[in-house]
Amino acid sequence: MKFNPRFFVREALKNVRLNLLMSITAVTTTFICILVLGAAILISAHVSSLISSVRQDVTISAFFPQDASQKKMDSVRNSVENYPQVGSVKFVSKQQAYENFKKRFKDNPQVYQDLGSDFLPASLEIKLKNPKDAGVVARKLESEGFAPKDLSYPQQTINRLNRVTDYIVWGLRGATALFLAASVLLISNTIRLSIFARRKEIEVMKLVGASDSFVRTPFVIEGLVQGLVGAVIAAIAVIWANSLFVEWAHNALPFFPISGSDVSILYVLAVLVGLGAMIGVLGSYLSVRRFLRV
Amino acid sequence: MIRFDNVTKVYGRDTVALERVNLEIGEGEFAFLVGASGSGKSTVVRLILKETEPSAGAVYVGGTRLSSIPRRKIPQHRRNIGCVFQDFKLLPNKTAAENVAYAMEVTGQRRRSIRAKVPQILELVGLSEKRDRYPEELSGGEQQRVSIARAFVSQPPILIADEPTGNLDPDTSVSLMQLLERINRIGTTVLVATHDRDMVNEMRRRVIALDRGRIVRDEVKGAYAGEV
Structure with missing residues (x-):
């Protein structure tokens, strides 16, 4: 059996348009989560590079x-x-x-x-x-x-510095992990809600003889599009805010060694966008699965 | 074509929907399934579609025992059965033509043959002019005709209608039944579950009567209450 991939993309984009409010909700949720996550990643990158430069001064x-x-x-x-x-x-x-x-x-x-x-x-x-x-x-x-x-x-200073920086680094890692978990839950929940609203549609598709993957594919593409849009906007916002911060720090805090090269922009971009896409795809895949048992 | 072998269906713990039902509908037959609400008509339909499993006994469609069909093969099974529902079950985001086309798209048919076939079938049900309307812009009878067009567009060997006239006025019901009869005449096995007394009496076809989950009557040229 040959399926037309254009059919699925057309279906998915049409669904995004027809369920605009839900799409906006999903995109906004992804945007906010990825934004917070990106901010956490950038802050920990700056803090750890600051810490290592302070350490070098010992x-x-x-x-x-x-x-x-x-x-x-x-x-x-x-x-x-x-x-x-x-x-x-x-x-x-x-x-x-x-x-x-x-x-x-x-x-x-x-x-x-x-x-x-x-x-x-x-x-x-x-x-x-x-x-x-x-x-x-x-x-x-x-x-x-x-x-x-x-x-x-300064042995004492060194010991104290080591302890404090360990706390800060681990604290930041923990916060990032928490944000990540919260984002995954929040985004997949939003997607689940939007799919729940369309469970009747899924039932009809199944009764007309659509296979699971035939029903699922447009939903997954839809999730991918929503995740990508939210994540790309968030990533651009994060990187823009970062460059503003670096510029401000150079002028206002010249004695703090903050530099734009602390973080690889491409790396952050790839991580955030990849994460958004992954959450979108996984979220819709898992949510649709629950309603396919007709 | 369709065979029920001592089928019992119990919902939950003690709601008996069907009790030891034996039934055989041959190829090309036209049969009514009649009975009051709750007599088990819809359960018969759901069992044929493999929407649910019998508690005891076996259901055969086209010679295949349904319990031997694995879950991932259910879609193929359903493509052999066109189905018309009382509440139409049209996709609200698709136009009349798109709803009909969807039933062909799920089987992976070529776009060219879909584009050729959909107008033909809409012509047959008399909806050519309303092909681009959405379900909410159509009347009940029109929606039901879209639903029949969708059920029949892939020319399945079996067509099942569950209360197809339940939401329609008498005149519309008559033209709908004529449509189903026309479909039956080209060799399709048609099973209509209904409690529409006038309809059944008018048509003089096989009538299988259910009462509280049991078959109480099965006549070749029957009427609703068997008063003929």
């Missing part, structure tokens, strides 16, 4: 003894740079340390007036890949010959 300062030779300091630096946990290492000479000090206290020069330019020790400023490794790196540095008092790192 540094360990290791101070050399006053009498350390340049050669010795260079060899320690080379060795530290090769630690797997270390992101980058910056050598701060005595002279640079003095300049930094002067800059910081430029408003009261009497603080450093009487001191020579070499009273501050040279140091390494070590940035970590993951602040969790601060303890491990510190112990390694001790074995390089640094005394514990010559190592400075």
Whole structure:
């Protein structure tokens, strides 16, 4: 038996037009759900990239003894740079340390007036890949010959930061999952309502000898169209809002490292539209099935 | 063509709709199924369409035992039976012509043959001019004729009408019955469930009378109450 695919598409589009109110309801529901979902995805993307940039700012300062030779300091630096946990290492000479000090206290020069330019020790400023490794790196540095008092790192801050960021990341993931579940339920319920209103029609189709798939196909295409329309509008809205937010953040919060490249626009678009289409198809498929038992 | 073999149908726990019914309707026959509301007429129709299963006994259509037809083959079974309902059961979103065409579309027939056949059948039931009207724009009799056109467009071997004149005035009923008779004359087996006394007396065809789920009378050229 050969079916004409154009017949089904024509049927589906005609149904969308004839049940306009229900179609609008389904599209609106999909739109709102996908919008909230998209917002949740974008917010968690921005927050996690913000968190990882804050984490990168955690540094360990290791101070050399006053009498350390340049050669010795260079060899320690080379060795530290090769630690797997270390992101980058910056050598701060005595002279640079003095300049930094002067800059910081430029408003009261009497603080450093009487001191020579070499009273501050040279140091390494070590940035970590993951602040969790601060303890491990510190112990390694001790074995390089640094005394514990010559190592400075904000252990407490690091611990607290780790805990808070874990909470935030998991909270956002949980919220996204909840939104997803709510969306699926809400959208499939709306579709079910619209199909319930037409259950008599389905019964007649079955009595005239239509097979299940013959009855179902136009409904599924209808669900697909509704899901796609709602999701595409929502995805465009989400991406537009995101670009507005990034632009605003650049101007209003220049010290926050928010960038448009935190999120792959194409990825978000694909996920949201794919999700909308899937919910539409699945929702109508499952809803029609209940009324096919005639 | 249609055979009931000791069929009993019980709804729920103790509502007996049919009780040990034996019945045989041959190919090309025209038969009335008569009886008051609740006598089991509609249950006979529903059993033939395999809308419901008998509680005991067996129903055969065209030699096939219906209980042996799997669920996914039911559509093919129903395409052999044109059906006309008291409440017409037209699709409200389709015009008269589209309603008729739908019955051909479900069997996957070519668009060209659908386009050729639908006007012919609408002509036959006298609705050529109203082909593009929606059901709500048609009178009861016109809707019923669309329903007959839909039931008959694929030329099924069996045509069943459940109270086809139930919602119609007497004049319209007569022309409707003439239509059914014409369909029967070209070889279609026709079964009409009705409690329309005048109709049955007028036609002088086989009458099977049901009373509270039992066959109480089966006459070859019968009348409604058997008073002839």
